Amino acid sequence: MVSNSQLVTIKGTRDGLTLHLNDQCSFKSIVNELEQKLAMNGLDRDEPMIRVTIQLGKRYLSAQQQESLREIVRERQNLVVESIDSEVMTKDEALAWKEDTEITPVVRTIRSGQIVEIRGDMLLIGDVNPGGEVMATGNIFIMGSLRGVAHAGVHGDNKAVIAASYMMPNQLRIADQLSRAPDYESEGMYMGCGFIDAAEGDIRIGSLQEVTRRRPDLASFERRMLNG
Structure with missing residues (x-):
């Protein structure tokens, strides 16, 4: 007692x-x-x-x-x-947490004028064409080319990242931060990842290896995309 x-x-x-x-x-x-x-x-x-x-x-x-x-x-x-x-946690809180952390696979090409939005992390197996847009409350991982718009952490998660096998976006958004298409020296970046730089407070684009050093919990996705 x-x-x-x-x-x-x-x-x-x-x-x-x-x-x-x-x-x-x-x-x-x-x-x-x-x-x-x-x-x-x-x-x-x-x-x-x-x-x-x-x-x-x-x-x-x-x-x-x-x-x-x-x-x-x-x-x-x-x-x-x-x-x-x-x-x-209450049952409702647990269900909400599950939805926010779940990975939703999407197998399609996002064409101009199309918008796909999901709750949690998005794993897109396909391309985002110019004029297309993908949105997620969590991270966005694209097993293909990102040439349109991607918005991760739409409910304010500034730790969310956007990764793509080939990155040449029209626009990146993470939480309330926005980044226009970067001036690449080449046509684009292979295995690139956008994230909010904590020191600068704005969106940076770097290699997946750089981002997984900052976010070791993303290592499993890095392996999937490199081997995909």
Whole structure:
């Protein structure tokens, strides 16, 4: 059995307070312990507002239970709950995460005037012709030529990348950044990849090898495209 002294741990940080709640006891026990500890805390009401983060661990709380915690903290005039974080996903959150990280294969040529948009990562086996456009909330990998428009990370993912076997795009977009067709010394770039340079804040185009050094999780795609 967990002793009462271990149910709620309060730690001060430079951003405020963090409340770590034990995830192996009843919610009622947590509430009782939290009320006692906050009542014992000698905070002066004239002190500035202090932000509180509540860490639930592997505990799921309903919206009503979360609101109960917020009310307990709000009773201290200078405390405000900024976030309640849990390591547990709801079914809807898990399904949304699955959709956002899923790889969708598309086998076709994207012709002028056509737009293909998917949720998650796109693996296009085919070409994007001038005037065609592909869009994805995640990364875009093209086993073919990119001569049209590609927009990765459309919901704001600035870590998304755009890779193509042959890259000579009309336009690249990643999150809210936009890059016009680059001035290649040759007709285009083989095995090229566009990404947002964290230092410069704009889109750069480099080799797949350069990008996978920055994003080692993409190595499996590099191998597929080099061997494809």
